[in-house]
Amino acid sequence: MGLDVGSRTVGIALSDLLGLTAQGLETLRIDEEADDYAIDTLITLIKEHDVDTVVIGLPKNMNNTLGPRAEASQRYGEMLAAAYPDVRIVYQDERLTTSQAERMLIQEGNVSRKKRKEVIDKLAAVLILQNYLDSQP
Numbered sequence: 001m002g003l004d005v006g007s008r009t010v011g012i013a014l015s016d017l018l019g020l021t022a023q024g025l026e027t028l029r030i031d032e033e034a035d036d037y038a039i040d041t042l043i044t045l046i047k048e049h050d051v052d053t054v055v056i057g058l059p060k061n062m063n064n065t066l067g068p069r070a071e072a073s074q075r076y077g078e079m080l081a082a083a084y085p086d087v088r089i090v091y092q093d094e095r096l097t098t099s100q101a102e103r104m105l106i107q108e109g110n111v112s113r114k115k116r117k118e119v120i121d122k123l124a125a126v127l128i129l130q131n132y133l134d135s136q137p
Contacts, residue, residue: 001129039083
């Protein structure tokens, strides 16, 4: 399972059974300011899809340092690990995946700004998970 963690949404992607391709699943609504991270909903999805590894996008700065969003992604991973220790958490460098996802949607030509906003996090999660899958031996 791949996650693109934002302050208001978490894009979710799943791999096929062979671990070759990533497909978008859904986007969870969260609210960082209200400490509502939808961890229980995520755990339900993990169990439902028999997930053993969760790949969380780590939005590093271009100079390879960790900024506030990367730290928030790590906190999300720590919360998930504490709530459900049966799943392995892996972090994947996700620099520019959201902008790459947006470019892909714009190139489609018929995807409105509103529709892009609805699917961008899910597509970013697909890119995060696919990059991870491609890096595995």
